[in-house]
Amino acid sequence: MLPIDDQNPSEHPPRAVSDSLISEPEPRASPKPPQLEIRKSGRHFEIVGLISTLSVFVITAGTATLILGWFYAFHDPITTGGGIMSAVQNGTFVIKESSGPASKESLSSQTHTQTLRILTFSALSSHLVSLTSTILVTLLAYRSATQWLHASDNPDDANLTPIQYGLLVQTLGSGSLMSLINTLLYTCRSKRATAPRLFKEAFVGVAGIYILSHVVGVIDLWLHGKARSISVFRAVPVQSEELYGLVYNETTCGPFDMTGLPCKNLISRRSDGTHWAYDESWMYLEGFDTISGTNPDLTLEYINDTAILVPGSNRNFKSHGFSINTQGLHVECINLADECDTLQSPFPVAFGPGSGPVTNCSKAGYPRFPYYTSGGLDIAGNDTRNIKSLVLGIIGEEIGGMLHGTADFSSGWTSNPATTIVQLRWDYQAFWGNHGTPGVRYLNALDLYGKCKMTYLDVVAQYDPIGAQWIIEETSLSPPGLTSIFWTPMIFQLWTDDLRYTLIPYIVTGQADVFDTLASWMSKYGMAYTAPLLEFTAASNITTPQPVALGLYPVALTLLLVGCLYIYSITALAIFFLSCTSNNRMIFVPREFTRKKERDKERSALDVAQTWLTDPLPLVGSVFPGRDGRHIARSVKVDPLHHVYDSDWGLVKVGIGLYKGSKGESIFGLMRQSHSRARRYGQLFPFLHKDISMQEEMAPQLSGSELRGSGKPIEPSSSLKRPQLKICMSQRRFRVVGLLPTLCVVTITGGTATLVLGWLCVFQDPQAVENRGGILSALRNGSFVIMEPPTSKEFLLSHMQTETLRILLFSALASHIVSVASTFLVTLLAYRAATQWLQASEDPDDVNLTPIQYGLLVRTLGTGSLMSIINSLRYVSRSRRGKVPWFFTEALIGVTGVYLLTHVIGLVDLWLHSSAKAVSVIRPIPFELEAQYGNTYSDEKCGPINKTELPCQKFIRPFQGRLLFGLYSIGEVSGSYNAILDINPYWKLERINETVILVPGPTVNYQSHEFNFNTHGLRVQCANLGDRCETLTAPLPQFLVQGTSSVTNCSKAGYPRIPYYTTGELSPSGLDTRNIQTLVLGFIGDEMGGMIFPISVDTQPSFDGRSNPMASGYYL
Known part of the structure; x- marks a missing residue:
């Protein structure tokens, strides 16, 4: 293969080449001139497209293997109850996600973070498949090239028509949706030439690759919508000697x-x-x-x-x-x-x-x-x-x-x-x-x-x-x-x-x-x-509970994703082996057509034919062969850039506009165009007028002035003036063009961006530290914190909490949408380039496209693919080339920008997948519920608060000359005992800050709620009354310790009737025969009650039992 510089002569005009040397060489008696030949190779296997195949296989199969390996390495056997097969039977893969450190708080209030790695791998596989789809289509072109070569060997075989060839070049060169649509529209025509098998196979293959790549994208989105993160606590062994x-x-x-x-x-x-x-x-x-x-x-x-x-x-x-x-x-x-x-x-x-x-x-x-x-x-x-x-x-x-x-x-x-x-x-x-x-x-x-x-x-x-x-x-x-x-x-x-x-x-x-x-x-x-x-x-099997992040992934979707990736890789291998086994045609290149002219060479006919099916440059090179006499050597180049002649002073330009046909009619299309410098050297480069078929069919590039310059008069075919196409300036300054692609791009991208921003605004978490000041505060802190919709409403630690990261779903959706919309955006760029091309074509002295620039621009604006951008950049980086018009540079920059922006969004999506965290926290959420958790005094039990009678009159009954409380109220008395023993199912005693209060019991089932309620409490302060009472004086009995003498009376403390007794006495020796009983006595003012009638108006009419706080005396 000749280097690029071999195609570029010096900027000085080359020597004149006569027409006869190019068009009609005279027969010589010398040996037969060297010719290109197609020969059959004796080998049954020739490697072709190896790098492309390895790229597709390693990327797709490697990603699928990574996903399966991750499932195998990090699956959670505790949840699934077994290994991978158990997960398959249950319909859900459960894997341990990488999580951040847990907080040091209590279990019920701990927070932790996790990242859903499989979603990251899924998004990565979707992006990689989108990238490799063009490579796989290029591999498919080898299969089509094999069939094309075979069909071209036999004139009786069905072969491509010009339109079919053009559609095939667009389809195999880009694999885009628009190329498939155009091909589909053609195949749906009722009147068209019969499509050969290679055309149908290529169309079906490219359509299958396109569908498969977007099926992977749809599965990725579906997996994003169905995957869940689960926060659970798991026991982690701890090396510790705890005496439990x-x-x-x-x-x-x-x-x-x-x-x-x-x-x-x-x-x-x-x-x-x-x-x-x-x-x-x-x-x-x-x-x-x-x-x-x-x-x-x-x-x-x-x-x-x-x-x-x-x-x-x-x-x-x-x-x-x-x-x-x-x-x-x-x-x-x-x-x-x-x-x-x-x-x-x-x-x-x-x-x-x-x-x-x-x-x-x-x-x-x-x-x-x-x-x-x-x-x-x-x-x-x-x-x-x-x-x-x-x-x-x-x-x-x-x-x-x-x-x-x-x-x-x-x-x-x-x-x-x-x-x-x-x-x-x-x-x-x-x-x-x-x-x-x-x-x-x-x-x-x-x-x-x-x-x-x-x-x-x-x-x-x-x-x-x-x-x-x-x-x-x-x-x-x-x-x-x-x-x-x-x-x-x-x-x-x-x-x-x-x-x-x-x-x-x-x-x-x-x-x-x-x-x-x-x-x-x-x-x-x-x-x-x-x-x-x-x-x-010592205790054994000591563990500590740590929050564990688990990812739940549907088995069907995951295996479908992995299956699609393996199908993708197997397809690449199948095409590769078919191409290698069919690569048995070689082009013999005589040494005269090589660079050093030292020895003959062979080129793979399959490589060259594949280039003709994937890039328009070989066709452009054949239509504009150049006048340096090297068009034969260029025709067998594998690199499409080497197929087209180009000089640094650009003798031939490709314009767009109206030109005169062979019969004088005006036709809109490509036309040869030369500026004044080219015309000064025009006699050195006469046109190949004998190749009339090329001028009239393949490239009607001869303008009327050039035809007149060549001595061929333009004669009308009839005496009447024929209707002619005209280009005229419109009076309107605004004409709608490209409305549908524009609406598609704006709606898809702008709508998705608005959806993401709206979701962030609507579902931001106001209780998070990052969001205390709203969206602007989140921007300053560098993190958006939003509330994800949970799917579990069970209580705290005994059940699992699941959620879906919606923003990751929207991010993946945006990435896929932008990937699809990039084709429409490149189409819109083509409108801009077409406008500038029309302007440049109006003046022959303006800088316009050379044939190679035109071919590069067609593929760049037609596909927007990485290879088209690389080829254009390779051409621009040449030291010797034709002058590049500014709209070529602008179009290249625009397409490159669209491509980079598309994949920057993909990279940001992957970055977001790897950086986004799911944080499990427990928050109180207000809701309407008539929960009777509080307690208050009930008139139905004790009776109304009536100061004319005893408090709680309904429970006071006479019994054997005394008044007793709750004598026949067995249920109420039992409830009191049960509350003290902590077995009351409805009420429970809690001692908080030296105050005992009544709270709901276990049957109320309030543990999953946070609430305020009204209740009643009692705070009691006690002192040793014996220190303030009169005690038994000396001589003290030997068994009494100093300070523990028997109490005789508490008059000096203000309670002359304490200790309370009715019979007996305390002897000086310490023998006590007083009938002292265990009593808790109440004091209201100077009155003491509770000894005989616990609350009685018969003996103490002024003792109403309603003072608060009140003093009480208790002794055993």
Whole structure:
């Protein structure tokens, strides 16, 4: 292939070449002149289009492989429940997206960011396919060139007509929508020449490539619309030695020594009997704090009817997930009274079936039960037996715990499960009328007799920080020795009175499931009071929850995208191999037509033919062959720039306008045009008048003046003057041209830009820091923050939050639209270039296009492709070339600008895909809801506020000479007890800033809402009143410690009736026989009330009970 400089003579005029040397060489006796020849190659495979094929294959197949590899490497098996095939079966690929660091806040308020990488790869594949579609069309041209060469070998085969050739050049040279439309319009003609197979195949192939490339774009947009980002929390392993587990501390109780009593280190014998932890009051306090939920080190959890001990708030474990070893207790209770002997007739009618007084439980196997030491049961149902509340243990045939705890047994070591029997008594006559509780009723008391199986468990528990809940993973029976130690506080009746008090609301309200409640509270108390016997140990499987960004991608769309990319790459390979196997025609080039003229060369006929099918320059070169005698060598060049003669002083110009045909008629089209300098040397370059076919058919470029200069007169074909085309100036200064392409470009690009800006304005997040000042503030901060539409409305951490990044969808849409609209914009540029070309063609002295410039401009404005721009830039960079008219430069700059702008938008789209982040935050969103979360005073319960009568008059009833509150209002009293025990389903007590308030309970289901509500609260401040009272004077008893003397009277504190009692006295020795009761007394002014009638106008008419705040006295 000759270099470009070989085609450019010096700026001096070349020597004259006679017409005979160019048009009619004389025969010589010398050897036959060298000729080009087409020869068949003996090889069956010649490489052609290798670089183009590799480019398409690596880009498309590489991107598809990257997407599949990313899915394989980053798929989330936890969500899909397996590998890639499981995701395919579920219809959704779930992958872990790259996310930014999580914030250090609590889980419910944490934020994190993520980028959807697959959307970035999808957008990248769409842009790359758009770029490589031109290359693939160029490869397809090799296939068409093969068929064209084959058809040209046999004149009888169907071949291209001129219009078909022109359409094929436009279609294979650009692959644009307009070229396909023009070809389609031609094929739809009813009257046209038969299209050869190569024409149809080329058209179908280019149309398929165009459709496939835009199908990839549509799939990309579809994937943008369907893909979702999901924010979830996942446990990440942490290397840490955290002491969260619990294990028995042998140093506190002592070893498992079966020779003595269990936990013998804490058992002491005193004059009043055997005691457990007598001098260790902290152990009782720790157990009480644990059951009441105020122990900062240990917490009691009740899971699946099993009470377990877990670390408390001091351990600060809420941000970790872990497994621990701990202890648990499961209790099952039944009604023992059903198996006992009851008092026979006559009995009061009020006792009802199955509720008669129990006399003895011998037939149940417990002859000493109920346990008492004095008194009896008369036939009327009045019980004077001194039955106490006890939880008694059973070991074999022995019953223990009545007197000396585990010392009541011959051996205090029990098996696991252990058996206990329970007797609880309430000496409160108001309980007698309750017929709902399956208890034992006497005229003066109510008892509860139960038999319980207590199973002590070694528990493996797991804490879930996301759900903030404990889960029992595994249980096993504790050793009998450990069971014996753990039940020791119970056998010593350490928490029996607490249990009796806890069950009061259930007894009062007459609940039928009282034994299930008994079992649950026995398991809770049983474990709470073993808390002092445990010590902390290391936890296992420690994790910390971190926000994880997951991308959800539809399997069908993703595989369709990958499939299209692989089809694209396989198509390129198929065309490549077909072309290489068909590349068996070679053009023999004699050495006389080579640059150095040293040896003969061969050119691939397929390469040259492909150039003729993809670029108009070879046709231009054949129409304007030049007069340097090298047109033969140029005709076999592969580079289209080498096909056209061009000189640095441009003897021949290509104008546009009217020219005279061979019969004198005016025709609008291309015409040869020479400026004055060219005319001065005109005699050196005579025209090839003998090639009449070229002048009249291929390029009617001869103007009338030139025809006259050549000696051929213009004679009219008839005596009448024929109608002629004329070019005249219009009087209107504005004519609509290119309206439809302009509207398409403006509507598509401007509409998309407006949509993006509108979306940013409408959906900006006003609560984000970047948007506090609106759009301008976001511009200053460098980030737009918009609210994406979520698809999940579930509560916080227990469910997933999904969203779609709409701006990325709009960005991808804009990129695809601009790619399509660029063709229309280049078409609009052609209007501008055509205007300037017409102006330059009016004056022969103006700088106009040379043939090569015309060919380059046709392809550049016709395709706007990268190759056309590169070829034009290569030509412009030549040192020796014809002078470039300014509209050629302007058109080249315009098309280059459109191309760069199109792909800059594509790059910005990819940049936006890689830079945009999805941030998951939790925001309160106002909405209309009539939620009754607050509370207020109800007149229906207590009655109206009427100062003429007692407050809450409806609940005050007389009973045995006293006024009682809520005597028959069992539901209200039960609700109060349940609120204190934190089991009220409707109300819950919260202590905030030393104030106790009522808030909604768990059944209200308010956790997913944020709201304000009205409620009531109580703040109490207490002081030691004993410090201000008179105490027992010396001589003090020896057992009294200084400062703890017995109080005689509080007159000097202003309360002369405190302590309140009606009988008895305090002796100097410290023996107190006063009948002091546990009372909380109210003070209004100088009055004290609540001792006899809690709120009574009979004895204290001025005590109305309505003062606030009020003083109260409390003593035990």
